[in-house]
Amino acid sequence: MKNKVKAECRMLTLRKTARFLKKHDNYIILTHASPDGDTLGSAYALYYGLKEIGKTACVICPDIIPKKYDYFARSTDHVAGAGATVVAVDVADTKLLGALKDEFSGIVDLNIDHHISNMRYAKNLYLDADASSTAELIYELLIQMKVNINDTTARALYTGIATDTGCFKYSNVNAKTHLITAELYEYDLNAAEINRKMFDTKSHALIELEKMVLDTAEFHFDNRCMLLTVTAEMQEKTGCSGTELEGIAVISRSVEGVEAGITIKQTDDNEYKVSLRTYPPLDASLICKKLGGGGHKGAAGASVVGTIEDVKAKVLTAVKEVMEEADAGSDTSK
Amino acid sequence: MKNKVKAECRMLTLRKTARFLKKHDNYIILTHASPDGDTLGSAYALYYGLKEIGKTACVICPDIIPKKYDYFARSTDHVAGAGATVVAVDVADTKLLGALKDEFSGIVDLNIDHHISNMRYAKNLYLDADASSTAELIYELLIQMKVNINDTTARALYTGIATDTGCFKYSNVNAKTHLITAELYEYDLNAAEINRKMFDTKSHALIELEKMVLDTAEFHFDNRCMLLTVTAEMQEKTGCSGTELEGIAVISRSVEGVEAGITIKQTDDNEYKVSLRTYPPLDASLICKKLGGGGHKGAAGASVVGTIEDVKAKVLTAVKEVMEEADAGSDTSK
Numbered sequence: 001m002k003n004k005v006k007a008e009c010r011m012l013t014l015r016k017t018a019r020f021l022k023k024h025d026n027y028i029i030l031t032h033a034s035p036d037g038d039t040l041g042s043a044y045a046l047y048y049g050l051k052e053i054g055k056t057a058c059v060i061c062p063d064i065i066p067k068k069y070d071y072f073a074r075s076t077d078h079v080a081g082a083g084a085t086v087v088a089v090d091v092a093d094t095k096l097l098g099a100l101k102d103e104f105s106g107i108v109d110l111n112i113d114h115h116i117s118n119m120r121y122a123k124n125l126y127l128d129a130d131a132s133s134t135a136e137l138i139y140e141l142l143i144q145m146k147v148n149i150n151d152t153t154a155r156a157l158y159t160g161i162a163t164d165t166g167c168f169k170y171s172n173v174n175a176k177t178h179l180i181t182a183e184l185y186e187y188d189l190n191a192a193e194i195n196r197k198m199f200d201t202k203s204h205a206l207i208e209l210e211k212m213v214l215d216t217a218e219f220h221f222d223n224r225c226m227l228l229t230v231t232a233e234m235q236e237k238t239g240c241s242g243t244e245l246e247g248i249a250v251i252s253r254s255v256e257g258v259e260a261g262i263t264i265k266q267t268d269d270n271e272y273k274v275s276l277r278t279y280p281p282l283d284a285s286l287i288c289k290k291l292g293g294g295g296h297k298g299a300a301g302a303s304v305v306g307t308i309e310d311v312k313a314k315v316l317t318a319v320k321e322v323m324e325e326a327d328a329g330s331d332t333s334k
Numbered sequence: 335m336k337n338k339v340k341a342e343c344r345m346l347t348l349r350k351t352a353r354f355l356k357k358h359d360n361y362i363i364l365t366h367a368s369p370d371g372d373t374l375g376s377a378y379a380l381y382y383g384l385k386e387i388g389k390t391a392c393v394i395c396p397d398i399i400p401k402k403y404d405y406f407a408r409s410t411d412h413v414a415g416a417g418a419t420v421v422a423v424d425v426a427d428t429k430l431l432g433a434l435k436d437e438f439s440g441i442v443d444l445n446i447d448h449h450i451s452n453m454r455y456a457k458n459l460y461l462d463a464d465a466s467s468t469a470e471l472i473y474e475l476l477i478q479m480k481v482n483i484n485d486t487t488a489r490a491l492y493t494g495i496a497t498d499t500g501c502f503k504y505s506n507v508n509a510k511t512h513l514i515t516a517e518l519y520e521y522d523l524n525a526a527e528i529n530r531k532m533f534d535t536k537s538h539a540l541i542e543l544e545k546m547v548l549d550t551a552e553f554h555f556d557n558r559c560m561l562l563t564v565t566a567e568m569q570e571k572t573g574c575s576g577t578e579l580e581g582i583a584v585i586s587r588s589v590e591g592v593e594a595g596i597t598i599k600q601t602d603d604n605e606y607k608v609s610l611r612t613y614p615p616l617d618a619s620l621i622c623k624k625l626g627g628g629g630h631k632g633a634a635g636a637s638v639v640g641t642i643e644d645v646k647a648k649v650l651t652a653v654k655e656v657m658e659e660a661d662a663g664s665d666t667s668k
Contacts, residue, residue, distance in 0.1 A: 168502045168515075169533060171526035178516035181502075185509035192505035196613070199503060203590045204557070211548045214541065223538070256537045279530070 009120040012110075014137075017126040018144040020110060021050065024085040027057035030108070032091045033098025034243050035061050037069070037163030037198060039090035042112070042134040044072050045156040046089060049138075049147040062098035066243075068197050072156040085109050090134035090160075093119040112137055114164075132172045135160020139180050154187035159194055167199055206247070209238040213248055219258075225319055226258045227312065230265040249299070253277035260287070260319050264311055267303070272311045274302045276319075281326045290318040343454040346444075348471075351460040352478040354444060355384065358419040361391035364442070366425045367432025368577055369395050371403070371497030371532060373424035376446070376468040378406050379490040380423060383472075383481040396432035400577075402531050406490040419443050424468035424494075427453045446471055448498075466506045469494020473514050488521035493528055501533055540581070543574040547582055553592075559653055560592045561646065564599040583633070587611035594621070594653050598645055601637070606645045608636045610653075615660045624652040 012020065027050055031039040043059045050057040058076040065073050086108050091097060092115035094105035111122035114137060116129040131137050135157045142149055149157075161181060165173050168181075185191070202210075209230070216229040230248060235241050245265060252261025252275075261277040274291060277299050278284040284300035291314060293302020304311045346354065361384055365373040377393045384391040392410040399407050420442050425431060426449035428439035445456035448471060450463035465471050469491045476483055483491075495515060499507050502515075519525070536544075543564070550563040564582060569575050579599060586595025586609075595611040608625060611633050612618040618634035625648060627636025638645045 169526065169529040173519075173525060175516040175519035178512045178519065182509040182512035182516065185507075185512065191507060192503065195500075195503040200584075200588050201590050202588050204553075207548065207551070207589055211545060214545045214548075217541070219538075250534075254534050254536050255541055256535050 009122060010124045012124050012126045014126065014128075014140055014144055017110070017112065017124075018141050020124060021046075021087075021141065022053070022145060024109070025055050026079050026084045027055060028079050028081070028084045028086045028104075029057060029059045030086065030088040030091060030097060030100060030104060031059065031061045032088075032096040033062040033100075035063060035065060035069075036243075038133045038135055038160040040065060040069050040073055041156040041158070041160030041163065042089040042138045044074075045135065045138045045142065045153045045160070046087065046112075047076060048150065048153040048156070049142045049145065052147050052150075053145070060100065062100045068201075069159070071194070071197075072152050072159065087112065088122060089113070089138070090115075092117050094121050112141070130174075132170075132174070132177045133160045133164035135164070136177065136180055139184075149187065151188040154184045154189055155194060158184050158189055158191055159198065162191075162195060162198060167195055202247075203240070203244065205238045205240045206244055209234055209240040209245075210248070210251070212238070213251075220316055221320065221323060223255075223257050224323065225260045225262065225316070226252050226255050227262045227264065227316070228252050229308065229312075230263065231308075232266040232268075235266070249275040249277050253279065260284075260323070262315055262319065264308070264315065266308070270305055270307060272304050272306075272308065274304055274311070274315055276300050276302075276315075281330060282322060283326075287315075287318045287322045290321065291315065343456060344458045346458050346460045348460065348462075348474055348478055351444070351446065351458075352475050354458060355380075355421075355475065356387070356479060358443070359389050360413050360418045361389060362413050362415070362418045362420045362438075363391060363393045364420065364422040364425060364431060364434060364438060365393065365395045366422075366430040367396040367434075369397060369399060369403075370577075372467045372469055372494040374399060374403050374407055375490040375492070375494030375497065376423040376472045378408075379469065379472045379476065379487045379494070380421065380446075381410060382484065382487040382490070383476045383479065386481050386484075387479070394434065396434045402535075403493070405528070405531075406486050406493065421446065422456060423447070423472070424449075426451050428455050446475070464508075466504075466508070466511045467495045467498035469498070470511060470514055473518075483521065485522040488518045488523055489528060492518050492523055492525055493532065496525075496529060496532060501529055536581075537574070537578065539572045539574045540578055543568055543572040543579075544582070544585070546572070547585075554650055555654065555657060557589075557591050558657065559594045559596065559650070560586050560589050561596045561598065561650070562586050563642065563646075564597065565642075566600040566602075569600070583609040583611050587613065594618075594657070596649055596653065598642070598649065600642070604639055604641060606638050606640075606642065608638055608645070608649055610634050610636075610649075615664060616656060617660075621649075621652045621656045624655065625649065 029043045031043045047057050047059050058079045087110045088108045089112045108122040110124045112126045114131040114134050118127050139157050212234045213228050218227040249263045252263050259279050259282050263275040265273045267273050276284040283297050285295045288300035288302040291302035295301055363377045365377045381391050381393050392413040421444045422442045423446045442456040444458045446460045448465040448468050452461050473491050546568045547562050552561040583597045586597050593613050593616050597609040599607045601607050610618040617631050619629045622634035622636040625636035625638055
């Protein structure tokens with residue numbers, strides 16, 4: 001099985017990936033659906049880099065690119081599908097190609113990614129799971145290719161790194177992340193303005209929704225667990241939905257003493273999306289597995305069917321079980 | 335006048351400051367009142383550095399040190415006042431020494447600071463207003479002194495830099511900030527845990543207060559201005575006060591399109607503290623000057639007496655005036 005995967009998906013080194021990019025032409029660069037700063041920053045930095053060395057290239061995103069990225073994301077030329085070189089950046093799984101899945105999933109020539117969960121679907125893969133972001137890898141590729149980096153490219157790269165590290169806050173940051181960022185400061189970056197857009201700007205609708213959601217806050221298990229509810233009514237009333245709601249899950253873990261933050265978002269009459277954020281030693285993926293979902297240690301999710309009371313009870317039971325296991329595990333007297 | 339200032343306060347270079355620190359002994363290191371991560375991180379990093387080279391030293395803070403800093407801030411030895419070398423770190427003005435002002439304001443031997451507004455009250459001053467934080471300067475001093483940096487010192491320095499840069503978000507960050515931080519990652523930093531404590535943890539009481547405050551939100555001047563009110567009743571009801579309320583002012587500027595965020599906090603029956611946060615080209619200090627206060631371009635404050643309606647009207651008038659001046663200034667057709 002291992003050999004089969006190897007035969008299908010060739011693992012490239014940094015140097016080989018740079019050589020691949022220099023050798024081919026007519027690039028179609030794909031981002032993942034519900035695009036974030038890393039997939040977009042990586043795609044556009046690669047696009048500008050390839051244009052610099054005379055290649056034909058375009059960026060295709062499965063969804064509309066949010067306006068806030070317009071300081072680096074612009075509409076690009078069209079590249080004909082026939083004979084094109086297809087590169088997917090920050091796309092760990094073909095499922096994440098969304099609306100582009102059917103057209104492209106079987107024909108990705110190169111995949112550049114930093115997710116350890118990468119599904120190895122492309123013909124060639126440059127994967128570095130130690131990198132904070134795919135943008136970090138694109139920076140190293142551009143340096144390896146000796147491509148000129150301009151101010152816009154630097155802004156795109158900075159956006160990718162800042163997005164995936166929560167502006168240098170998370171545990172995926174290391175010395176290299178800061179060294180690369182120091183290099184990017186040599187350009188006209190205007191990082192403070194980028195960070196303001198990415199991290200410190202909320203829509204009126206979101207502020208309104210956050211107020212409603214905070215009113216639903218419940219605390220369980222000696223305040224070690226906070227539970228927030230986002231009903232369909234709240235989403236309708238405020239017009240807030242989709243990626244705008246991502247910040248809510250972060251709030252659920254931001255209260256002193258809370259180890260498990262649960263957000264239950266209504267997606268249909270009797271259907272709820274559960275988002276879980278935990279701090280060590282609690283493993284969010286273990287909890288969500290019990291609910292038929294999955295994810296990472298610190299962030300996981302699941303879709304649960306039932307009334308809101310059913311869903312709450314199911315989630316709280318799962319949290320309690322894993323919490324008790326974690327407590328028992330850390331009890332050194334046993 | 336310039337000569338007089340020079341005669342009273344000797345400006346030191348990095349090298350001379352390092353020499354000063356190596357030459358003297360029996361250090362009393364002072365932080366500013368309402369201590370934050372930069373004054374504490376700087377004081378303790380300097381303390382650990384001086385201990386490493388065999389000096390006697392202690393840290394004195396005018397207020398109780400918040401518990402969240404206990405990963406580097408520990409109780410230190412006592413140093414007798416007579417014959418002591420007094421060093422104030424991150425203290426721009428003797429007023430900021432709070433309860434220690436009377437005892438120490440005339441006898442500060444060395445002041446290490448990064449505030450351009452520094453009042454030059456000490457006998458010797460090492461000032462670098464381009465540095466993101468005083469902690470950045472302490473790092474450079476320890477390197478210059480060839481002092482061994484340990485994990486706790488690195489954590490203290492990281493805390494100082496992260497605090498004053500909003501975790502690398504603000505415009506005071508430059509390439510050097512990231513280069514120094516990369517060096518700190520060579521130690522057992524646990525930066526993600528530090529950042530969680532510093533930036534992502536709110537008390538239950540604060541969450542409660544934020545909900546109440548968001549309910550008071552008013553928008554003015556085509557939504558370019560947001561006004562939040564914190565009444566004495568809210569503070570009593572939640573038990574939230576003092577430095578815990580600092581985050582509220584940040585919220586006031588976080589809404590899309592808002593250029594001026596106003597927070598009006600009741601301090602007495604007919605007295606209110608106005609906190610203002612603005613984005614360029616609006617100058618918060620100009621607005622607060624009209625109210626008898628002052629501050630920086632992006633953040634300023636004033637105390638205003640009157641009923642809440644009076645205070646709101648005064649503040650909004652001042653904002654409107656400065657907003658109109660800024661609009662006229664940016665109108666290139668004139």
